Amino acid sequence: MTRPTSRDVATAAGVSQATVSLVLGGKWPGRVSERTASHVRETATRLGYRPNLAARNLRLGSTRTALLVVPALTNEFFARVYTGAARVAAEHGFGVVLYPSPDGTGPARDPFASARAALDGVIASSMAAHALQAIGGDTLPLVMLDSDPAAAGSAAHVNLAMADGMRQVTEHLLALGHRRFLHLASAVDSWTFHARAEALSTLLGPDTELRTVRSPLTPDGARTAMQAALAAPQGRPTAIVCDDDILAAGACKAARRLGLRVPEDLSVTGFDDLALATAVEPELTTVHLPAERVGEQGMAALLAVLEGTPWTAPDIPVTLVVRDSTGPAPTP
Amino acid sequence: MTRPTSRDVATAAGVSQATVSLVLGGKWPGRVSERTASHVRETATRLGYRPNLAARNLRLGSTRTALLVVPALTNEFFARVYTGAARVAAEHGFGVVLYPSPDGTGPARDPFASARAALDGVIASSMAAHALQAIGGDTLPLVMLDSDPAAAGSAAHVNLAMADGMRQVTEHLLALGHRRFLHLASAVDSWTFHARAEALSTLLGPDTELRTVRSPLTPDGARTAMQAALAAPQGRPTAIVCDDDILAAGACKAARRLGLRVPEDLSVTGFDDLALATAVEPELTTVHLPAERVGEQGMAALLAVLEGTPWTAPDIPVTLVVRDSTGPAPTP
DNA sequence: CAGCCGAGGTAATACGTATAACGTGACCAG
DNA sequence: CTGGTCACGTTATACGTATTACCTCGGCTG
Numbered sequence: 001m002t003r004p005t006s007r008d009v010a011t012a013a014g015v016s017q018a019t020v021s022l023v024l025g026g027k028w029p030g031r032v033s034e035r036t037a038s039h040v041r042e043t044a045t046r047l048g049y050r051p052n053l054a055a056r057n058l059r060l061g062s063t064r065t066a067l068l069v070v071p072a073l074t075n076e077f078f079a080r081v082y083t084g085a086a087r088v089a090a091e092h093g094f095g096v097v098l099y100p101s102p103d104g105t106g107p108a109r110d111p112f113a114s115a116r117a118a119l120d121g122v123i124a125s126s127m128a129a130h131a132l133q134a135i136g137g138d139t140l141p142l143v144m145l146d147s148d149p150a151a152a153g154s155a156a157h158v159n160l161a162m163a164d165g166m167r168q169v170t171e172h173l174l175a176l177g178h179r180r181f182l183h184l185a186s187a188v189d190s191w192t193f194h195a196r197a198e199a200l201s202t203l204l205g206p207d208t209e210l211r212t213v214r215s216p217l218t219p220d221g222a223r224t225a226m227q228a229a230l231a232a233p234q235g236r237p238t239a240i241v242c243d244d245d246i247l248a249a250g251a252c253k254a255a256r257r258l259g260l261r262v263p264e265d266l267s268v269t270g271f272d273d274l275a276l277a278t279a280v281e282p283e284l285t286t287v288h289l290p291a292e293r294v295g296e297q298g299m300a301a302l303l304a305v306l307e308g309t310p311w312t313a314p315d316i317p318v319t320l321v322v323r324d325s326t327g328p329a330p331t332p
Numbered sequence: 333m334t335r336p337t338s339r340d341v342a343t344a345a346g347v348s349q350a351t352v353s354l355v356l357g358g359k360w361p362g363r364v365s366e367r368t369a370s371h372v373r374e375t376a377t378r379l380g381y382r383p384n385l386a387a388r389n390l391r392l393g394s395t396r397t398a399l400l401v402v403p404a405l406t407n408e409f410f411a412r413v414y415t416g417a418a419r420v421a422a423e424h425g426f427g428v429v430l431y432p433s434p435d436g437t438g439p440a441r442d443p444f445a446s447a448r449a450a451l452d453g454v455i456a457s458s459m460a461a462h463a464l465q466a467i468g469g470d471t472l473p474l475v476m477l478d479s480d481p482a483a484a485g486s487a488a489h490v491n492l493a494m495a496d497g498m499r500q501v502t503e504h505l506l507a508l509g510h511r512r513f514l515h516l517a518s519a520v521d522s523w524t525f526h527a528r529a530e531a532l533s534t535l536l537g538p539d540t541e542l543r544t545v546r547s548p549l550t551p552d553g554a555r556t557a558m559q560a561a562l563a564a565p566q567g568r569p570t571a572i573v574c575d576d577d578i579l580a581a582g583a584c585k586a587a588r589r590l591g592l593r594v595p596e597d598l599s600v601t602g603f604d605d606l607a608l609a610t611a612v613e614p615e616l617t618t619v620h621l622p623a624e625r626v627g628e629q630g631m632a633a634l635l636a637v638l639e640g641t642p643w644t645a646p647d648i649p650v651t652l653v654v655r656d657s658t659g660p661a662p663t664p
Numbered sequence: 665c666a667g668c669c670g671a672g673g674t675a676a677t678a679c680g681t682a683t684a685a686c687g688t689g690a691c692c693a694g
Numbered sequence: 695c696t697g698g699t700c701a702c703g704t705t706a707t708a709c710g711t712a713t714t715a716c717c718t719c720g721g722c723t724g
Contacts, residue, residue, distance in 0.1 A: 003471070005710055016674050021712055033672060048471065053450040054395060055710035057386035058679050065448040074412055074607075079405040086432065095448035097429050100418065116397040116427035117449040118385040139335070139380065219611055249611040256613070275406075279551055279581045280612050281588070337680055348704050353682055365702065387680035390709050 004047045013043040020044070024051070057118060065095045066302055067115050068295075069124040069132060071188075072100055075217075076274045077291045078125065081145070084295025085123060092303055094120075112140075121306055123298045126190045143301045145294060148191040156301045158294060161315040162192060165287040166199035166241075168320035169269050172285070173239045174205075177329035178267060182229055182237035183212040184222060184247050193243055196271070200241060211237065215247060222250025223257075230258055238266060238329045245270035245277045248284050252325060263327030273321055282324035289318055336379045345375040352376070356383070389450060397427045397449050398634055400627075401456040404432055407549075408606045409623050410457065413477070416627025417455060424635055426452075444472075453638055455630045458522045475633045477626055480523040488633045490626060493647040494524060497619040498531035498573075500652035501601050504617070505571045506537075509661035510599060514561055514569035515544040516554060516579050525575055528603075532573060543569065547579060554582025555589075562590055570598060570661045577602035577609045580616050584657060595659030605653055614656035621650050 006024070010017040015036060022028045023040040032040075057063040068085055070078040086096045097119075099111040111132070112119060121141035124132045132142070144157040173181070183200055186193045197212065204210055215225035222242070230236055240255075242248040248270030252262050260266045262282055270277060270286035277284040293316055304311035338356070342349040347368060354360045355372040364372075389395040400417055402410040418428045429451075431443040444451060453473035458480075476489040505513070515532055518525045529544065536542055547557035554574070562568055572587075574580040580602030584594050592598045594614055602609060602618035609616040625648055636643035 006712095007710075017711085018674060018676095018713080019672090021710095022673090025712070027713085030670090031672070036672085050444060052390070052710050053448060054386055054389035055679090056712080057448075058384070058390050058681090058709090059711045059713085061679070063386060063448055073405060073414055074408060076406055076408065079411050082405055082430075083432070086430075090446060095429065095446060097427065097449075098414075098418075100415070112382060114422060114427060116385060116389070116395055117429075219607070246607070246611070253611075253613060275551070275578070276608060276611055279578070279585075279608055281585060338682095339680075349681085350683080350704060350706095351702090353680095354703090357682070359683085362700095363702070368702085384680050387709090388682080390679090390711090391681045391683090393709070 003052075004049050006049070006051065009040065009044045009047055009049050012047060013040050015040060062120055063095075063118045064093055065097055065115075065117050065119055066299065067099055067111060067119050067122045068096050068298075069099045069111060069122065071125065073098065076276075077272050077289065080291035081125070081295040081298070084292030085299040086295070087292075088296045088299040088303075094299070094303070096299070121302045123302055126192050141302060141305045143298050143305065145298050146190075146192045148194075151191075156305050156311045158297045158301055158313070159315045160192075160289055160294065161317050162195045163199035164315075165271070165289075165318040165320065166196050167203055168318075169241055169287060170200065170203045172320055172322065172326065173241070173267060173269070174208075176239075176267065176326060178239040179207065179329070180209045180235055180237040180239070181211070182240045183210060184225060184229075184240055184242040184251055185212055185214045186243040186247070187214045187216045187221075196243060209235070209237070217244055217246055219246060219250035219253065222247040223254040226251050226254035227258070230255070230260070239326075240266065240268045242268065242270045245272045245274045245284055245286055248286065248325070249276055249280045252280065252282070252284075263325055265330055267326040267329070269320075269326060277321075277323070285323045285326040286321055287318050288321045290316060335384075336381045337384065338381070341372065341376045341379055341381050344379060345372050347372060356381075394452055395427075395450045396425055397429055397447075397451055398631065399431055399443060399447050399451050399454045400428050400630075401431045401443060401454065403457065405430065408608075409604050409621065412623035413457070413627040413630070416624030417631040418627070419624075420628045420631040420635075424631075426631070426635070428631070453634045455634055458524050473634060473637045475630050475637065477630050478522075478524045480526075483523075488637050488643045490629045490633055490645070491647045492524075492621055492626065493649050494527045495531035496647075497603070497621075497650040497652065498528050499535055500650075501573055501619060502532065502535045504652055504654065504658065505573070505599060505601070506540075508571075508599065508658060510571040511539065511661070512541045512567055512569045512571070513543070514572045515542060516557060516561075516572055516574040516583055517544055517546045518575040518579070519546045519548045519553075528575060541567070541569070549576050549578055551578060551582035551585065554579040555586040558583050558586035559590070562587070562592070571658075572598065572600045574600065574602050577604045577606045577616055577618055580618065580657070581608055581612045584612065584614070584616075595657055597662050599658040599661070601652075601658060609653075609655070617655045617658040618653055619650050620653045622648060 006020045007017045010020045019032055020040055023032055023037045028037055073079050089096045097115050099114055123143045126146040142155050144155055146159055147157055185197055213225045213229050215221040240251045242251055248268050251268050255262055255266045262268055270284045273286045273288035277286050301311045338352045339349045342352045351364055352372055355364055355369045360369055405411050421428045429447050455475045458478040474487050476487055478491055479489050517529055545557045545561050547553040572583050574583055580600050583600050587594055587598045594600055602616045605618045605620035609618050633643045
């Protein structure tokens with residue numbers, strides 16, 4: 001009725017529990033004869049034996065499980081980060097369990113208890129990193145994703161080359177003749193967005209104009225923000241640099257409602273390169289962020305930390321993908 | 333150096349380990365004095381004590397952890413299912429760990445080992461349900477999502493009212509005067525899509541025309557499928573019923589490339605009501621599927637099964653959301 | 665024939681927790 | 695003064711596994 005234990009297998013096979021453990025653990029070269037080994041294996045499968053992970057974890061003192069802290073999985077970017085992390089984890093016999101930190105305000109409840117399993121380490125996305133440290137996450141090996149390198153201190157971190165991405169955006173737009181910019185920025189206050197904003201303002205020359213509007217990461221948020229910004233009496237921006245494809249899509253829509261054509265009257269760029277970017281029309285010019293690679297490197301970094309190996313890696317490169325939402329600046 | 337155990341707390345507080353366990357477990361009304369209880373609590377926090385989950389799980393014989401098997405998290409629908417399941421789980425002190433079954437072809441590797449923790453139960457989305465049973469998932473309490481009620485047998489299942497959703501779609505389109513339909517169906521061979529196809533073909537009257545084209549769930553897939561279908565010499569369909577918003581968005585795009593306006597020349601409907609549906613233009617008329625509720629009910633069903641309570645619930649209702657991608661059938 | 669060795673196993677133990685079963689005084693009733 | 699009860703804890707044990715240390719016995723060496 002109840003699940004068979006290694007001892008059940010042992011008695012059924014007429015050997016000791018230790019032998020079962022040795023055989024199934026693959027630790028029997030020279031300790032157990034081939035004959036009994038195969039007999040044990042056969043008995044185990046016959047009984048449908050599955051090792052009790054809780055017991056094994058207790059014994060080994062390690063669960064081979066990492067906690068990934070992300071704001072929201074419904075954001076495709078983080079879903080892809082998870083996918084990458086889970087893949088690398090699986091290759092090393094690790095598992096990944098998720099802790100969604102609501103609204104990027106940091107963990108609402110104790111993530112270490114919420115993860116029902118004991119944890120070997122933590123991978124935290126930028127929005128939650130410091131909040132996590134405050135809770136005491138630093139008692140566990142920690143890897144931070146897209147976090148301020150200065151604040152990260154000694155902790156391993158995996159960053160995207162956000163500033164370089166912004167450089168590619170501005171160079172593209174400047175080459176197209178744009179001089180009046182609107183930065184449609186995320187309302188979330190994380191290093192990622194801070195780094196982008198800073199890069200943008202330093203990259204633009206003195207003969208340019210830059211306004212910034214912050215908006216929640218929803219299409220509606222983008223639309224209302226845009227309406228306010230474009231309705232302003234003074235010279236309209238000709239290029240909208242958005243922190244996110246969702247914002248960019250909303251911006252395109254808002255522009256068209258105001259009678260502006262994209263990209264003829266207005267150029268729009270995004271970040272992330274979500275599936276959305278090629279689903280809308282015009283297809284978005286956007287900075288492709290290799291989200292899976294962020295997850296992969298995050299997990300790789302954690303594995304390195306767990307082994308005691310020092311871990312460093314250059315920022316993950318990002319590339320601007322030019323599509324149909326950007327064009328030459330309109331001539332007045 | 334190493335993490336403190338309950339025994340460490342006990343010696344530090346000058347009591348026995350059992351007392352620590354009782355106090356921290358909240359089982360001390362009348363067994364421990366208020367004075368020592370608070371002293372123990374204080375010592376525990378001072379030492380930064382965290383219970384070893386592996387040990388607790390072993391002792392209790394339960395991990396309060398469920399496995400959620402879904403095809404891919406990057407599909408917003410399943411990300412939302414997870415979110416709902418995780419919320420209800422958290423309310424009951426449960427955790428949810430994910431097993432992404434690649435391509436809906438079923439688990440590639442043993443999911444029970446991949447989940448590094450012992451499991452209390454499994455919630456499997458339709459695509460993987462039977463594959464899961466084949467592996468031996470039926471040794472664990474099982475809840476199936478969107479699976480064939482006939483095949484589900486005695487297992488608890490949570491289904492969306494797909495047939496009713498399709499009814500709403502067809503009624504809407506028929507009322508608009510459409511008679512020639514194209515079903516842009518998913519290439520995935522699951523009950524969900526089978527149920528929809530069957531519903532569609534039985535709901536359409538004899539004076540109508542229905543063709544079916546299957547396509548992978550990507551924008552490009554939809555585009556090529558559409559091009560083939562609309563280029564056909566015989567009478568073009570005036571309404572495209574898509575199994576998915578992604579397909580619908582692709583269909584709209586393909587139509588426009590062929591010089592057809594949506595919805596004036598061609599009506600398009602979707603399923604799911606993803607964020608995409610309101611991001612594209614025209615905004616999609618689509619069947620809203622309450623994905624979070626699927627997750628919530630799935631978890632609730634599992635909790636009921638674990639308690640031995642019989643669990644049944646009516647199909648989760650779905651509602652057609654009429655937006656801008658459907659309109660009156662063109663008059664020839 | 666004593667001694668030894670290696671092959672093939674087994675017995676014992678620890679991991680950290682939750683809980684059932686069992687003290688132990690103090691205080692009070694008889 | 696004795697027995698009982700209650701308040702407050704403690705001792706002991708089990709969960710299922712991995713691993714260390716030990717055992718046994720046949721064969722081989724000297």
